[in-house]
Amino acid sequence: MSFFKKLKEKITKSTDSVTEKFKEGLTKTRDSFSGKVNDLIARYRKVDEDFFEELEEILIQADVGFETVMELIDELKMEVKRRNIQDPEEMQSVISEKLVNIYNSAGEQSSALNIQPDGLTVILFVGVNGVGKTTTIGKLAYRFKTEGKKVLLAAGDTFRAGAIEQLEVWGERVGVETIKHGEGSDPAAVMYDAIQAAKSRKADILLCDTAGRLQNKVNLMKELEKVKRVIEREIPGAPHEVLLVLDATTGQNALIQAKTFKEATNVSGIVLSKLDGTAKGGIVLAIRNELEIPVKFVGLGEKMDDLQEFDAEKYVYGLFAEQVEKAEE
Amino acid sequence: MAFEGLADRLQSTIQKIRGKGKVSEADVKEMMREVRLALLEADVNFKVVKDFVKKVSERAVGQEVLKSLTPGQQIIKIVNEELTALMGGEQSKIAVASRPPTVIMMVGLQGAGKTTTTGKLANLLRKKYNRKPLLVAADIYRPAAIKQLETLGKQLNMPVFSLGDQVSPVEIAKQAIAKAKEEHHDYVLIDTAGRLHVDEALMNELKDIKELVKPDEIFLVVDAMTGQDAVNVAQSFNDTLGLTGVVLTKLDGDTRGGAALSIRAVTQTPIKFVGLGEKMDALEPFHPERMASRILGMGDVLTLIEKAQASVDEEKAKELEQKMRTATFTLDDFLEQLGQVRKLGPLDELLKMLPGANKIKGINNIQIEEKQIAHVEAIIRSMTKEEKLHPEILNSSRKRRIAKGSGRTVPEVNRLLKQFEDMKRMMKQMTGMQQKIKKKGGFKFPFNPF
Numbered sequence: 001m002s003f004f005k006k007l008k009e010k011i012t013k014s015t016d017s018v019t020e021k022f023k024e025g026l027t028k029t030r031d032s033f034s035g036k037v038n039d040l041i042a043r044y045r046k047v048d049e050d051f052f053e054e055l056e057e058i059l060i061q062a063d064v065g066f067e068t069v070m071e072l073i074d075e076l077k078m079e080v081k082r083r084n085i086q087d088p089e090e091m092q093s094v095i096s097e098k099l100v101n102i103y104n105s106a107g108e109q110s111s112a113l114n115i116q117p118d119g120l121t122v123i124l125f126v127g128v129n130g131v132g133k134t135t136t137i138g139k140l141a142y143r144f145k146t147e148g149k150k151v152l153l154a155a156g157d158t159f160r161a162g163a164i165e166q167l168e169v170w171g172e173r174v175g176v177e178t179i180k181h182g183e184g185s186d187p188a189a190v191m192y193d194a195i196q197a198a199k200s201r202k203a204d205i206l207l208c209d210t211a212g213r214l215q216n217k218v219n220l221m222k223e224l225e226k227v228k229r230v231i232e233r234e235i236p237g238a239p240h241e242v243l244l245v246l247d248a249t250t251g252q253n254a255l256i257q258a259k260t261f262k263e264a265t266n267v268s269g270i271v272l273s274k275l276d277g278t279a280k281g282g283i284v285l286a287i288r289n290e291l292e293i294p295v296k297f298v299g300l301g302e303k304m305d306d307l308q309e310f311d312a313e314k315y316v317y318g319l320f321a322e323q324v325e326k327a328e329e
Numbered sequence: 330m331a332f333e334g335l336a337d338r339l340q341s342t343i344q345k346i347r348g349k350g351k352v353s354e355a356d357v358k359e360m361m362r363e364v365r366l367a368l369l370e371a372d373v374n375f376k377v378v379k380d381f382v383k384k385v386s387e388r389a390v391g392q393e394v395l396k397s398l399t400p401g402q403q404i405i406k407i408v409n410e411e412l413t414a415l416m417g418g419e420q421s422k423i424a425v426a427s428r429p430p431t432v433i434m435m436v437g438l439q440g441a442g443k444t445t446t447t448g449k450l451a452n453l454l455r456k457k458y459n460r461k462p463l464l465v466a467a468d469i470y471r472p473a474a475i476k477q478l479e480t481l482g483k484q485l486n487m488p489v490f491s492l493g494d495q496v497s498p499v500e501i502a503k504q505a506i507a508k509a510k511e512e513h514h515d516y517v518l519i520d521t522a523g524r525l526h527v528d529e530a531l532m533n534e535l536k537d538i539k540e541l542v543k544p545d546e547i548f549l550v551v552d553a554m555t556g557q558d559a560v561n562v563a564q565s566f567n568d569t570l571g572l573t574g575v576v577l578t579k580l581d582g583d584t585r586g587g588a589a590l591s592i593r594a595v596t597q598t599p600i601k602f603v604g605l606g607e608k609m610d611a612l613e614p615f616h617p618e619r620m621a622s623r624i625l626g627m628g629d630v631l632t633l634i635e636k637a638q639a640s641v642d643e644e645k646a647k648e649l650e651q652k653m654r655t656a657t658f659t660l661d662d663f664l665e666q667l668g669q670v671r672k673l674g675p676l677d678e679l680l681k682m683l684p685g686a687n688k689i690k691g692i693n694n695i696q697i698e699e700k701q702i703a704h705v706e707a708i709i710r711s712m713t714k715e716e717k718l719h720p721e722i723l724n725s726s727r728k729r730r731i732a733k734g735s736g737r738t739v740p741e742v743n744r745l746l747k748q749f750e751d752m753k754r755m756m757k758q759m760t761g762m763q764q765k766i767k768k769k770g771g772f773k774f775p776f777n778p779f
Contacts, residue, residue, distance in 0.1 A: 251556025
């Protein structure tokens with residue numbers, strides 16, 4: 001199991017607390033996913049068609065998506081032939097290796113944010129209703145604040161009842177200011193004001209909230225384009241990041257969300273929220289595979305510090321924690 | 330519109346088999362492979378797909394089906410029946426307690442849309458069932474959740490019961506029921522905080538509320554876009570609380586909505602309502618048989634008719650009909666009619682309810698610009714009373730004035746006038762035709778063009 005050893009080495013080098021968070025947050029995910037893989041491996045004496053068919057089912061149940069699953073299974077079959085693998089035990093490491101590969105082969109972008117060394121960095125948050133945009137902004141504001149940055153929030157969700165107040169509460173918790181207009185006002189105007197405020201207060205980071213919208217509502221997507229245009233006009237090169245927040249429990253529709261929001265706002269990264277449930281978030285692999293948008297953060301809980309940088313290896317480590325520990329012994 | 334992708338796939342599969350005079354077992358197998366793929370891509374749970382495919386296959390290869398004269402049609406009928414059964418057979422009703430108030434608890438994951446749905450449900454109860462609901466803000470965890478419900482209450486002009494976010498949800502629920510009895514509310518809707526189904530502490534809190542208030546309905550609110558995990562979520566909530574119904578939200582997106590099929594199949598809990606938009610009136614009762622026929626591309630005329638009945642003023646419709654017959658239909662009446670049609674909802678949604686509409690190529694790309702209708706309205710409103718009654722007096726200077734007044738162009742004014750004249754002429758011909766038919770032998774006009 002050399003792959004696991006490599007993974008383990010790499011991960012122990014990075015901070016332990018972060019890995020712990022991943023492990024903790026993914027407990028439920030792991031229990032069901034790797035539990036199933038383990039069970040599968042224990043039940044089969046040799047790697048055959050039935051084995052692959054069951055593996056296919058497990059992956060589909062993890063929301064990986066049909067096409068990506070098919071690709072993965074084909075690659076696994078090739079690998080099995082190449083290495084002449086017969087013992088299902090050996091499959092464990094091959095499967096996780098391929099999962100990491102699928103993610104990494106799509107591009108080399110890291111999960112680091114494009115932060116301006118000097119001057120203002122504007123980050124725009126987009127997504128459908130109820131994915132956790134406002135909560136993610138709160139968590140990210142906390143993160144920047146602890147790094148010693150001056151953060152400002154823009155309450156761009158002027159549609160949903162109570163959305164502005166929700167962002168304000170987060171602002172108070174973290175200790176940063178929120179720029180707002182009244183409910184029902186033009187979100188583009190809020191952005192304009194927020195940028196002026198950020199400039200005059202010499203803020204480092206401006207986090208812009210927007211109202212949740214389903215990607216098939218043409219008018220609402222146009223509104224979002226306008227919001228982005230206003231930001232572009234006020235600060236050349238901004239927004240420096242457009243983060244699409246995705247709910248980990250979402251199924252195949254997440255792929256369409258990523259596609260449509262990318263067309264409208266040129267999404268630069270994904271935040272995968274609510275990964276602390278039983279959802280497997282497998283759609284991350286499909287999105288990466290088909291659209292090459294990197295996942296930058298994952299939400300692993302409801303506390304302020306429950307937002308972690310995404311790391312494909314740690315993600316797979318979270319899924320296969322028991323096996324990695326075994327490899328170490 | 331939700332289910333589209335699923336509908337497309339199933340229909341193209343069905344198309345292959347529909348006209349066939351002879352269907353072999355291999356044909357059925359081939360078809361079922363496609364059906365399986367379509368359902369999986371629509372996020373229907375894996376196990377549910379397996380069962381569904383098995384059931385349909387067993388019935389379809391039965392002798393009486395394959396040897397019948399129209400095997401293709403028979404199989405479609407089987408798929409339709411099984412699909413309807415999967416979605417819960419008949420439509421289910423909302424409970425009424427023998428001694429008011431009827432208590433409804435709303436539960437679900439974070440971001441499913443509980444608070445919005447609570448507002449919509451209260452609105453529906455008042456509008457359709459003539460009830461007097463009390464909204465209860467029991468989400469003390471999410472920042473501003475109480476404020477959100479209060480704002481919705483204000484919009485709907487409905488009372489919201491809240492004790493702030495420092496009192497336990499159990500206590501809030503208890504006091505709310507007492508208050509509802511005191512003020513004679515016949516429904517109490519408790520909006521609880523979103524929680525993960527694996528969070529034991531919070532799930533126990535829900536149990537405590539349930540034991541205390543003994544709700545008549547516990548609705549699980551589920552995002553229609555949920556993937557394979559929908560089943561785990563629904564199962565956990567059902568095991569802990571014993572759900573009585575499911576509300577499916579965000580169905581106005583382009584999700585294939587497989588979660589709807591899975592949840593019902595796994596928990597045996599009926600889907601009672603579906604959320605179809607962000608406005609407070611965008612909640613509708615769920616009709617499994619209509620949804621099944623929509624998925625199979627057979628249209629949903631029933632919903633269309635109900636929509637029309639609910640929003641068209643009958644008196645006015647009669648008046649209009651009279652005017653059409655006597656050909657005294659004016660631009661004012663035209664304006665009136667446009668307003669009535671607009672009340673039915675977005676036009677592209679309406680189009681998709683028509684049978685066969687799914688098969689029209691590119692129908693999904695049609696975005697009827699609501700703005701165009703607004704332009705027509707603006708043009709007509711810029712006319713004087715005299716002009717509206719006698720459009721023939723419109724000369725070029727009057728047209729220029731109207732164009733300016735409505736912010737449109739003269740060609741647009743001309744186009745509208747021409748359309749109106751065409752419409753009037755058509756009406757004359759039709760009423761003439763109907764009268765002739767009546768005289769001849771009295772069979773009814775086969776369809777009502779309006």
